[in-house]
Amino acid sequence: MDYQQFWEKKIIQWELDRYGEITNSTSIERIANRVSISLRFRIEYAEILLKPYLRGMKIIELGCGSGRLAEKLIDNGAKSYIGIDFATNAVEKANSRIERKGLNKKVRFVSSDVIQLSEFDGDIVFSLGLFDWLTPQQIGQIFKSTGSTHHMHSFSEKRVSVSQWIHRVYVHLSYGRHNNGYVPQYYRANYITCIAKKHLNFPLKIIRDRRLSFGAFVTTL
Numbered sequence: 243m244d245y246q247q248f249w250e251k252k253i254i255q256w257e258l259d260r261y262g263e264i265t266n267s268t269s270i271e272r273i274a275n276r277v278s279i280s281l282r283f284r285i286e287y288a289e290i291l292l293k294p295y296l297r298g299m300k301i302i303e304l305g306c307g308s309g310r311l312a313e314k315l316i317d318n319g320a321k322s323y324i325g326i327d328f329a330t331n332a333v334e335k336a337n338s339r340i341e342r343k344g345l346n347k348k349v350r351f352v353s354s355d356v357i358q359l360s361e362f363d364g365d366i367v368f369s370l371g372l373f374d375w376l377t378p379q380q381i382g383q384i385f386k387s388t389g390s391t392h393h394m395h396s397f398s399e400k401r402v403s404v405s406q407w408i409h410r411v412y413v414h415l416s417y418g419r420h421n422n423g424y425v426p427q428y429y430r431a432n433y434i435t436c437i438a439k440k441h442l443n444f445p446l447k448i449i450r451d452r453r454l455s456f457g458a459f460v461t462t463l
């Protein structure tokens with residue numbers, strides 16, 4: 243299973259479906275779209291959580307897709323933004339948008355596997371929806387490569403809930419049968435904090451909100 247290829251086939255449509263730009267996708271995706279209003283809230287909430295810490299900071303987003311938050315983070319005072327994603331089509335789309343807007347001195351998108359990077363030159367490293375697709379070892383690798391910076395990452399919290407049950411059914415129908423086990427993961431909050439604590443120098447918080455459904459953030463901010 244080539245994960246990069248999987249995302250290159252998926253990410254553009256996934257973003258259009260999730261962020262509600264078009265309607266002519268398959269019916270299973272439309273169901274998922276309804277179920278995942280929480281993902282639209284997640285991106286808004288990430289902006290709210292980051293906003294007080296942005297002034298003069300170098301921001302790195304891992305698994306950024308086409309980097310929808312980049313401009314907003316710069317508008318709110320960030321010094322620079324680098325988005326990293328191994329889906330080259332999402333990175334190209336993002337870079338052309340940024341060039342059109344004349345923001346390419348402050349914003350850059352790079353195509354790379356985040357697990358292969360040994361260090362990140364930023365003050366705040368964040369991700370949305372990336373941890374769902376990583377193993378515990380890979381999550382540890384990210385904290386290890388960026389131990390002295392601040393972090394904020396969303397993850398899907400393992401819980402007993404109706405929405406998680408519906409999500410599990412959706413995952414099984416849309417990926418599980420033909421994806422060789424490459425499916426989104428749910429993690430317990432204390433498991434994620436244990437992994438992070440091994441590498442980070444800052445205290446950690448878990449942020450939950452009803453509108454995130456079973457989503458949560460682990461953050462040092």
Ligand SMILES: C[S@@+](CC[C@H](N)C(=O)[O-])C[C@H]1O[C@@H](n2cnc3c(N)ncnc32)[C@H](O)[C@@H]1O
Pocket residue numbers: 249250253257304305306307308326327328329332354355356357369370371372375
């Ligand atoms: C669920 S999508 C989330 C996209 C975006 N962050 C958002 O919230 O709209 C996960 C993203 O992580 C990227 N990704 C997954 N594993 C990666 C890896 N090892 N290195 C770089 N990008 C990765 C995928 O290409 C995809 O764009």
